[in-house]
Amino acid sequence: MPREPAIEVSGLEKSYGSLRVLDGVDLEVQRGSVFALLGPNGAGKTTAVRILATLVRADAGRARVAGFDVVADRRQVRRHIGLTGQFAAVDDLQTGEENLRMMGRLAGLPGRAARRRAAELLERFDLAEAGRRTVATWSGGMRRRLDLAASLVREPAVLFLDEPTTGLDPRSRQAVWQVVAELVGSGVTVFLTTQYLEEADRLADRIAVLDGGRVVADGTSAQLKEQVAGHRLDLVLADPAAFEDVARRLGGRAVRHDRDRRVVGVATDGSAAHVRALLDEVDPARQAVDRFAVHSATLDDVFLALTGHPAGPPDQHDHQDEKEPANV
Amino acid sequence: MSSNVRHLDRGSGGWGAVPPAGWAVVADWVTMAGRGLRLTRRNLDAVITSLALPVLLMLLFVYLFGGAIDTGTRYVTYVVPGVLLLCAGFGASMTAVGVTNDMTGGIIDRFRSMDVAGASVLAGHVAASVVRNLASTVLVFGVAFLIGFRPSAGPLDWVAAAGVLLLFILAISWLAAAVGLLARSPEAAGGFSFLIMFLPYPSSAFVPIDTMPSWLHGFADNQPVTPVIETLRGLLLGLPVGSSPWKAVAWCLGILVASVAAAGVLFRRRTAA
Secondary structure, three states: OOOOOOEEEEEEEEEEOOEEEEEEEEEEEOOOOEEEEEOOOOOOHHHHHHHHOOOOOOOEEEEEEOOEEOOOOHHHHHHHEEEEOOOOOOOOOOEHHHHHHHHHHHOOOOHHHHHHHHHHHHHHOOOOOHHHOEHHHOOHHHHHHHHHHHOOOOOOOEEEEEOOOOOOOHHHHHHHHHHHHHHHHOOOEEEEEEOOHHHHHHHOOEEEEEEOOEEEEEEOHHHHHHOOOOEEEEEEEOOHHHHHHHHHHHHHHEEEEEOOOOEEEEEEOOOHHHHHHHHHHHOOOOOOEEEEEEEEOOHHHHHHHHHOOOOOOHHHHHHHHHOOOOOO | OOOOHHHHHOOOOOOOOOOOHHHHHHHHHHHHHHHHHHHHHHOHHHHHHHHHHHHHHHHHHHHHHHHHOOOOOOHHHHHHHHHHHHHHHHHHHHHHHHHHHHHHOOHHHHHHHOOOOHHHHHHHHHHHHHHHHHHHHHHHHHHHHHOOOOOOOOHHHHHHHHHHHHHHHHHHHHHHHHHHHHOOOHHHHHHHHHHHHHOOOOOOOOOOHHHOOHHHHHHHHHOOHHHHHHHHHHHHHOOOOOOHHHHHHHHHHHHHHHHHHHHHHHHHHHOOO
8 A cells, every 4th residue: 555644625514404514624643643623612523524424424524544546435434434423422330341342343354353352451551549439430531531541442554532631630631641642653644633722732733723714824833833922921910900001002002901910911023122122111119020931933923823613611711720820 | 464465466365365245244143142151251241131021021920910800811921922022122223233333333343344234234233133132042941940830732732832933033033123224323222122021022922912902903913913912822721722822923934034035125225423
């Protein structure tokens, strides 16, 4: 087989009734890489995954996965992919071991091989101890790991993860991230969707930003960040009066206002000279600014710049804002 | 980590080389039937309901109402076929709920992405349903014998009765699978049991039809449950059965064919979006 990309998509369109969910999507994912499709709720991420995983047909366009056309060679595609959707796809009333053994049988493994594979996966996902209990008694994070394990029973060439960490606590999220990192080490191509900018930034080699059914940007995390002003200077003000004063001095130049934490952000090129000049300008008396921090632009900034609206669910923004500015 | 890139280059065969489609469907069906039975075993509440309720109903009919009902034979002997069909109704509702659960959860996507045919998934539920019903049938016969059920059927009659009952169970199970595909929630699917459970009452299952008001005769005489009941009762008691077996078989085959066809259409429609 020639070294063609793991996933090639061109001109993909899909509508549900009058709602245009995908509006001409082009993508290319290299083998052995992690690709993140990033976008807010309703951007069309899940629809894209479902088309690539042969579950739904596109209205127009072409897609090839692992070298096979998702319509003409549907069965071949299914033999080379794994899918973990947004809803746990395991039986609560079976044990973890039984679930995986069943998936192994469905993947065409003989009984003994299915048993071996199940044990192997339980071990690898740190579920061996719970393996003999019904999944109904498991925690959300454990189920998610089992769900991931189930999609690996067949050793897929391409693994689709639709919002793999949505609704998980931070520890389970870390565990999923670690699994993804390990998988990539073994040569699997991972295609994941996420609303979490941090997740895409952390895991993906390439990121495509999907908004309103169109890819509005496609590149590495660093490339995307270069599309907006390089850095942001966050000023932590000494008291509410200082906050009001500095906010007034900066006016429209302020890119961030956080009254509760008394933080004002302003764009900068990140050079010492520019930061010094800004500090002198907003705080000539050297009383108002308590601390400051210089950040590289986040994907959040990128998203805002590209689409004109913030990405992701509200909790994501809270999460981003919780980061204390580190003193530089 | 045991994986590697080798599978990218193995072309169409290789790891888990896939047998011809037909054989894979059968193998998947067996796996799915096993799954259905495991889920049944774990869902003890539902099993106890579907087994205990018909048995309790039988005791209720025999000891509370039976004395007042003149059927020309011992009432327990009269009522056993009706109780068997009640059991089939309860079993069917579990099947409908199971199918709806699969369709509304994420698992059907996983099965489809693994190239498991919808037919295998549904037939797995039906197979589990048939096994459940065989168990409940044995239980009902056991309890019935204890309280005085004395059939006078010869070996061939038993075989014929078993065949008709099996066909009825199969038809009802596929009907349940189709309903499960139609229902948007497990609760809605469960409501289906009410309809099927109700059907034996306006039939000859518990009381002779000629004791019912005359406006009900038309329905009671011509609904699917009545010929099945008449056939089972006639065979078990060694009585002449007339045309009932043919009517019963025709009804069951009709329901079976229509349900399988409907299930096929509904499954495709349900998974198209």
